[in-house]
Amino acid sequence: MKRYLPIVIIAGVLIIAVVAGIALWKSSKLAQEEPASQPFAQSTPQASPSQMAQVAQTPAPPPVQLPPDNPHALGGLNAKVTLDEYGDYQCPPCGALYPELKTLEKDYGDQVRFVFHQFPLPTVHKHAELAAHAAEAAALQGHFWEMHDMLYQNQLSWSVAEDARPVFIQYARMLGLDVDRFTRDLDSPEVKARVDTDTERGKSLGVQGTPTVFINGRQLKPEVMTNEGLRLALDYMLGKKK
Amino acid sequence: MGASNSKTRTGNQKREPKTPASSRGIYILILMTLLSLVGLADSIYLTVKHYTGGIVPCTLTNNCEQVLNSSYATIGGVPLAALGALAYFTVFSLSTLAAFGNPRARSLLFYVVLLMLAVSIWLFILQAFVLHAFCQFCLLSAITTLLLTLLVIADRFYFRRKYEAI
Numbered sequence: 469m470k471r472y473l474p475i476v477i478i479a480g481v482l483i484i485a486v487v488a489g490i491a492l493w494k495s496s497k498l499a500q501e502e503p504a505s506q507p508f509a510q511s512t513p514q515a516s517p518s519q520m521a522q523v524a525q526t527p528a529p530p531p532v533q534l535p536p537d538n539p540h541a542l543g544g545l546n547a548k549v550t551l552d553e554y555g556d557y558q559c560p561p562c563g564a565l566y567p568e569l570k571t572l573e574k575d576y577g578d579q580v581r582f583v584f585h586q587f588p589l590p591t592v593h594k595h596a597e598l599a600a601h602a603a604e605a606a607a608l609q610g611h612f613w614e615m616h617d618m619l620y621q622n623q624l625s626w627s628v629a630e631d632a633r634p635v636f637i638q639y640a641r642m643l644g645l646d647v648d649r650f651t652r653d654l655d656s657p658e659v660k661a662r663v664d665t666d667t668e669r670g671k672s673l674g675v676q677g678t679p680t681v682f683i684n685g686r687q688l689k690p691e692v693m694t695n696e697g698l699r700l701a702l703d704y705m706l707g708k709k710k
Numbered sequence: 711m712g713a714s715n716s717k718t719r720t721g722n723q724k725r726e727p728k729t730p731a732s733s734r735g736i737y738i739l740i741l742m743t744l745l746s747l748v749g750l751a752d753s754i755y756l757t758v759k760h761y762t763g764g765i766v767p768c769t770l771t772n773n774c775e776q777v778l779n780s781s782y783a784t785i786g787g788v789p790l791a792a793l794g795a796l797a798y799f800t801v802f803s804l805s806t807l808a809a810f811g812n813p814r815a816r817s818l819l820f821y822v823v824l825l826m827l828a829v830s831i832w833l834f835i836l837q838a839f840v841l842h843a844f845c846q847f848c849l850l851s852a853i854t855t856l857l858l859t860l861l862v863i864a865d866r867f868y869f870r871r872k873y874e875a876i
Contacts (some may be wrong), residue, residue: 474810478803481747485754485799492758 540585540612544578549705551698552583552682554670557600557619558593558627561693562679566620568695572702580702584616586666587678595632598654600663602636605653606645607662614643738865739809742819742858746805749798749854756791756847760784777845782836790833794851797826801858816865823855823862830855 553569555562573582586604588596599619606615618639619626626635633654640650653659670680674687681688683701692701760783777783783790800822807815830852837844 474806474812477806481750481802482799485750485795488751489754489758492755493761496758 540583540607540616542573542582542613543576543580545581547579547581549579549684549702550581550583550682551702552585552685554585554587554666554673554675554678554680554682556588556593556596556678557603557616557623558596559589559678560623563620563623565679565681565693568698571695572698576702579706585670586663587670587675587680588663588667589678593627595627595629597663598632598636599626601654601659602639602650604659604662605650605656606640606643608653608659609645609649611643611645615639618643735865736809738861739805739816742805742861742865743802743809745854745858745861746798746802749851749858750795750802752847752850752854753791753794753798757789757795760789760791777837777841777843777848782833782841797822797829798854801826820862820866823858826855827859 551569551572553562553565555565557563569582572580586600588600590597603612603615603619606612619636622639626632629635636654637647637651641647673682679693681693681698684705688697688701692698785793801819804815804819804822808819833848834852837848
């Protein structure tokens with residue numbers, strides 16, 4: 469019997485590995501195909517660590533978040549919970565979500581990290597791309613959030629402008645930015661690259677429209693993107709179950 | 711190679727009656743099986759993510775995707791993560807066999823782990839100097855392999871020498 473024990477163990481691990489791999493595969497596929505129950509769409513990252521743990525019998529990997537590649541984060545930078553927004557400055561629902569997120573930022577303080585990612589939809593919103601560029605150009609001068617606020621707060625006015633460029637330059641002036649540099653940066657490849665990187669990342673995550681919100685990597689269903697819904701989801705992730 | 715004579719050189723040490731795996735050395739082998747499971751889980755995870763295109767969480771480092779989507783992440787269409795899974799499974803099998811007293815597995819283990827170390831070092835250099843980006847799951851694998859190397863060296867040159875002629 470002892471002779472075969474190592475073989476049995478090895479075969480057992482092989483089977484567990486294959487099964488876990490397939491389960492992980494399925495859960496990943498599922499997550500991409502359709503959003504499901506509860507506040508969250510079915511999540512890829514959330515499912516995997518537990519399955520990993522089964523295989524490895526070691527502690528699960530660190531809590532799942534989206535890659536913090538994008539430097540635009542507010543709130544607790546090392547918070548347990550991260551809220552990622554993929555937004556288009558010209559999209560009306562994004563504009564409607566903005567004040568909600570502001571109150572959440574205030575209320576949750578350091579408990580939650582709020583991250584904004586550019587996801588302009590230039591085919592529907594003609595100034596969206598330029599607005600994203602404006603925010604990133606301001607970011608190069610360290611004033612991303614100021615421009616971000618400005619763009620969302622004045623969404624209605626610049627959205628209808630024939631040419632938004634002078635409006636954005638005016639905002640930069642109001643914010644005390646280096647206007648010459650800002651104007652140059654609006655068209656710079658670096659700024660474009662930043663916007664494109666965000667958009668690509670969003671697409672790879674399955675973002676199709678805006679606003680799309682992820683909480684700890686789990687996509688929120690559009691219908692719960694209200695103040696209450698967001699609070700529910702954040703509280704859930706913070707472990708304050710009701 | 712292979713002559714397993716259980717003579718020890720110093721008189722105060724206990725004689726092991728034909729037990730190929732020493733009672734002390736076996737902990738090393740068990741540790742290696744556990745470590746290889748960590749590596750196996752890690753690389754299975756990365757392999758699945760490679761094929762499903764899911765996002766790999768990136769909390770400790772930045773630019774995981776840059777690493778995992780780089781041209782170095784595959785060899786002839788096969789993701790390195792899959793090769794990693796195979797390698798860790800091999801290590802798991804060999805160290806399990808070795809723990810049960812298979813001397814051939816034990817000596818093969820040494821070479822397999824050294825090969826993995828070489829690959830890990832190369833991948834680390836790529837991340838540090840070519841891609842300028844790190845991926846935590848890749849680093850976890852590198853650390854796992856590094857630990858495996860230390861253990862396999864300890865096994866070969868310290869514990870094993872006491873009980874077996876190499």
